[in-house]
Every structure is written in C-alpha cells, then in structure tokens.
Amino acid sequence: MAFVTVCQVSDVAPGEGRRIDVGPEPVALFNVDGEFHAIEDTCPHGDWSLADGYLDDGIVECSLHMAKFCVRTGRICALPAPRAVKVFPVQVQGSNVLIDLDDGRLR
Amino acid sequence: MTAPIVIVGAGLGGVRAAQALRQEGYDGGLVLIGDEPSPSYERPELSKAVLSGAAWTPPRLCSPEEFSALVVTSIHTRARAIDHRTRSVALSDGTALPAIAILLATGARARLPKLPGVQSGNVFSLRTQEDAEALRAQLKPGRALVVMGGGLIGCEVATTASALGLSVTILEAGPELLERALGAQLGHWVRRRLEAKGVVVRLDAKVIEIEGAPAATAVVLRDETRVVTDLVVISVGAEPVTDIAAAAGATCNAGIVVAASGRTSIEGIFAIGDAAAWPLRGGGRRSLESFLNTQAQARVAARSMLGLAAAEPQIPTSWTEIAGQTIQVMGDLRGEGELVFRCGSYTASFLAFRLHAGAIAAAAAIDAPRDFAVARRLVEAAASVDPAALADTSAALRGFLRPAAASAEQS
Numbered sequence: 019m020a021f022v023t024v025c026q027v028s029d030v031a032p033g034e035g036r037r038i039d040v041g042p043e044p045v046a047l048f049n050v051d052g053e054f055h056a057i058e059d060t061c062p063h064g065d066w067s068l069a070d071g072y073l074d075d076g077i078v079e080c081s082l083h084m085a086k087f088c089v090r091t092g093r094i095c096a097l098p099a100p101r102a103v104k105v106f107p108v109q110v111q112g113s114n115v116l117i118d119l120d121d122g123r124l125r
Numbered sequence: 126m127t128a129p130i131v132i133v134g135a136g137l138g139g140v141r142a143a144q145a146l147r148q149e150g151y152d153g154g155l156v157l158i159g160d161e162p163s164p165s166y167e168r169p170e171l172s173k174a175v176l177s178g179a180a181w182t183p184p185r186l187c188s189p190e191e192f193s194a195l196v197v198t199s200i201h202t203r204a205r206a207i208d209h210r211t212r213s214v215a216l217s218d219g220t221a222l223p224a225i226a227i228l229l230a231t232g233a234r235a236r237l238p239k240l241p242g243v244q245s246g247n248v249f250s251l252r253t254q255e256d257a258e259a260l261r262a263q264l265k266p267g268r269a270l271v272v273m274g275g276g277l278i279g280c281e282v283a284t285t286a287s288a289l290g291l292s293v294t295i296l297e298a299g300p301e302l303l304e305r306a307l308g309a310q311l312g313h314w315v316r317r318r319l320e321a322k323g324v325v326v327r328l329d330a331k332v333i334e335i336e337g338a339p340a341a342t343a344v345v346l347r348d349e350t351r352v353v354t355d356l357v358v359i360s361v362g363a364e365p366v367t368d369i370a371a372a373a374g375a376t377c378n379a380g381i382v383v384a385a386s387g388r389t390s391i392e393g394i395f396a397i398g399d400a401a402a403w404p405l406r407g408g409g410r411r412s413l414e415s416f417l418n419t420q421a422q423a424r425v426a427a428r429s430m431l432g433l434a435a436a437e438p439q440i441p442t443s444w445t446e447i448a449g450q451t452i453q454v455m456g457d458l459r460g461e462g463e464l465v466f467r468c469g470s471y472t473a474s475f476l477a478f479r480l481h482a483g484a485i486a487a488a489a490a491i492d493a494p495r496d497f498a499v500a501r502r503l504v505e506a507a508a509s510v511d512p513a514a515l516a517d518t519s520a521a522l523r524g525f526l527r528p529a530a531a532s533a534e535q536s
Binding site: 063066070071072079081082083084097098100101 | 141144167186187191416417420444451495497498499
C-alpha cells in the first residue's frame with residue numbers, strides 16, 4: 019500500500035478524466051460527479067488512453083473503438099472490450115487526490 | 126431435444142451474436158459454422174498492423190477462455206444450403222443440421238472486376254487473414270505496388286505499403302478517393318495527405334487489363350497508359366455473400382434483405398453484418414461493411430431470435446487509419462445540406478459535420494477521437510444547431526448535446 023498524490027481535486031472537473039503517468043503503468047483518473055475513480059488507462063482492445071474517453075454516468079467509452087468500462091468496477095459495459103480493466107484504490111485528502119499505483123486489481 | 130440456434134459465419138457478427146445470445150440468457154444449443162482455419166478474429170487490423178507485420182496475427186474476437194464459456198459447438202466447414210421447410214442447414218460433408226433459428230453472418234467477399242489478368246500471380250485482394258499473410262510476404266521495400274480502387278481498404282493498404290518502403294500508386298476509377306466513405310471534400314483532403322507521404326494517385330483511372338503472365342507486370346488504363354508494377358491489390362469493393370440465402374428463397378438485393386430486427390423474408394432465418402442489407406435510420410437499406418454496425422446488429426438479431434423486442438435502424442459508423450490520420454465517421458457525409466468544419470478547415474485535426482435542415486446528419490473526426498465521442502451523440506440525436514455556432518471552437522462541443530449544461534458552464 020503506497021498511496022501517492024497524483025493531482026489536485028480541482029485538476030479534474032466532474033465528468034472528465036486525466037491520465038496519470040507516474041506509476042508502473044498509466045492510470046486513468048475520473049471525476050464522477052465529485053467522486054474519484056481510477057482504472058488502468060490503456061484500453062485492452064485498441065491500445066488507446068481511456069482517460070481520453072467519454073465519461074457518462076460512471077461509464078467510460080473508449081474514444082477509438084467505443085468499448086465501454088465501468089470506472090468503479092472495471093467491468094466491461096460494451097464490446098469490443100476483450101477483458102475487464104484493473105481498478106486502483108483512490109483517496110481524497112483535503113485538496114489532494116491519491117492513488118495506490120501499485121495496487122491495480124481486477125475485480 | 127430442442128434444436129440449436131445455428132449461426133453461419135464465425136467472424137465478428139457470428140461471434141458477437143453468440144455472445145449476445147448467452148448474455149440474454151439463452152442456454153440452449155448453439156452451433157457456430159465457420160470456414161476459416163484460425164480462431165475468430167477482428168478484420169480491421171488486417172490492412173494495418175497485420176499487413177505491416179507490427180502484429181503477426183489479428184486480434185482475436187474473444188479469448189479462448191471466454192469462447193469456451195460460451196458453450197458453442199464450433200464446426201469448421203462451409204454451410205452449403207438451407208432448407209427453409211425443415212429449417213435446417215446442410216453442411217459441405219452432407220450432414221443436415223436442424224435449427225430452431227438460423228443466423229446468417231456470412232460476410233462479404235472481395236469484388237473482382239471482369240478484366241484480363243485478375244487471376245495472375247501477384248494480384249491480391251484483402252478480406253481474410255490468409256489474404257493478409259499472402260500479401261504481407263510480398264511487401265518488400267523498393268517494390269512497386271498498384272492499388273486498384275481508392276476506397277477505405279485501398280487507402281489503408283497504400284498507407285501500410287508506403288510506410289514499408291514500397292512505391293505505391295492508387296488507381297481510382299472515380300473523380301476522388303474515398304468518395305463513398307467520406308464524400309469528395311474530405312476525400313480530397315485525405316488524398317493530399319497520401320500524396321505527401323509519396324503515394325501516387327491517379328483519378329478517373331479506368332483499368333482495362335492486368336498485363337503479365339504468370340505474374341502481373343503492369344496495369345493498363347483505358348487511355349493506354351501502362352503502370353509498371355510488381356504487385357497489384359484489387360480493392361474495388363465487397364459483395365455480400367448471399368448465395369445460400371438466395372438459394373433458400375430469401376429476398377436479396379445487394380445483400381440479404383432484412384428488417385431492422387434482423388429478420389429475413391423467411392420465418393426463422395435472420396441475417397447480420399456485411400451479408401445483410403439492413404435498414405438505415407435515414408431511409409433505404411444496405412450492407413454497411415462496418416465493424417461497429419455489425420456488433421450492433423448482432424445484439425439486435427440475438428434478441429429477435431429469442432423473441433424479445435428489437436429493431437434498430439442503423440447509422441453507418443466506422444473508423445480508418447490513413448496516411449497517419451485516425452478518421453472516424455458517423456452517418457453519410459454525402460447528401461443534401463452543407464458541410465461545416467470545426468477547428469478551421471484543413472488543419473491537422475478537425476471535425477466535419479453535414480447539416481441538413483438545421484440538424485446534424487453526419488460527422489467525421491480527423492485525429493479528434495475525443496470530440497468524435499460527442500459528435501456521434503450529436504448525430505444520434507439529430508441535434509439542431511446553428512452552423513456558425515458549431516464552427517466556433519471557443520464553445521464546448523458538449524454544449525450542443527446539453528444546451529442547459531452549456532449555458533450553466535458559460536455563466
């Protein structure tokens with residue numbers, strides 16, 4: 019367990035995503051109406067950043083080929099996703115957003 | 126024992142339909158008939174990563190674990206005929222397979238023009254993994270390649286081959302590249318990009334003969350120009366595979382004619398994907414030759430086969446990678462109305478919209494996938510917009526989707 023500060027709460031507006039590149043693998047951080055969630059960033063279908071995707075109601079749609087994933091659980095919501103994505107633990111402390119970048123897991 | 130659902134064709138449509146049937150809770154027998162030797166795969170990469178050698182094999186449609194979880198009886202053969210009275214599928218070994226429902230996902234084959242020399246050596250088309258592997262083995266730097274047909278596949282092959290160091294010439298019979306896929310204006314823009322990469326493009330180039338035996342050495346045009354070459358790729362379109370459907374008596378017209386539920390003219394027989402002429406939201410019907418539409422059709426037809434309500438006229442949606450650009454399109458960019466460009470016209474990354482009667486009818490994004498996610502929703506909603514406002518990049522695109530949210534953001 020090693021939570022690290024990755025950005026400020028104000029860096030990611032509600033409905034937006036941000037790619038976090040400081041850990042062993044890129045992570046996509048999303049702000050779902052004030053709640054922060056993090057999943058592995060690289061879409062397992064088309065090698066594309068999910069942080070660049072379209073976030074709607076807690077589900078991110080990969081902007082390249084439209085696979086969809088739940089940002090809370092990492093589960094597949096639409097094909098062509100070949101597998102679920104890993105979820106990373108997130109904490110908000112004051113104005114800081116922290117992610118345990120070593121603890122990505124498939125749920 | 127109840128007869129199984131039989132799916133003919135183990136490509137994208139067939140596999141996605143099997144997945145959708147299980148997801149909808151169907152737990153009866155499921156038979157998947159496919160005539161290709163390799164596990165079911167995605168075709169879009171054939172002209173890109175597989176052809177370049179960046180990926181040795183195309184991505185699989187689902188993992189071996191997921192495939193076995195589908196509990197599908199896979200039969201590696203060709204379906205020879207359908208008997209609609211007994212509702213059974215005759216296989217090439219003579220077996221007759223009774224079915225409670227039959228789904229035809231037989232795809233399309235490359236159209237081959239009736240020209241002298243199309244059967245010569247070093248003349249290729251590209252539909253299957255086998256085709257891609259055969260062509261890949263010949264794509265050596267310094268060789269000359271003629272691509273006949275400047276549509277999506279032709280332009281993708283030209284991109285890949287030119288990056289590998291071949292001298293590429295595209296011969297397009299029409300007045301512009303990609304006219305059917307992108308309309309003339311964007312087609313023109315893409316042609317400039319290809320030309321900047323060193324691809325030679327000849328428009329209005331009518332081929333009358335492929336010269337050379339046993340292997341092609343030149344392509345001859347109607348104006349008697351000879352384009353000397355080592356290799357020829359024929360990419361002049363696809364023909365829906367309708368043989369067994371037509372022989373069974375199903376209505377076919379440039380594809381197996383289906384309703385928006387996937388039903389053919391014969392009770393109990395359904396069709397999806399490139400084989401099917403599916404109704405469009407804007408009217409008419411056609412084979413869409415699109416990955417995303419085929420996936421959507423598979424979901425719809427799966428529900429229809431289970432007796433669940435389903436009908437989904439399609440809006441053609443596709444993506445391509447040409448001359449280093451990611452191009453995504455929804456709807457038909459040709460047609461009535463005006464084209465509106467966002468991000469200024471003809472910069473490296475931009476959006477193009479077709480507006481008709483004040484509403485967004487189609488959209489294309491060039492290297493702007495994030496904006497395309499919004500643009501697609503605008504097309505789906507047939508959103509009414511002011512052309513000048515749409516072109517103004519200082520206003521967020523999302524604002525057109527939710528006008529209320531946009532005005533809140535601005536305040």
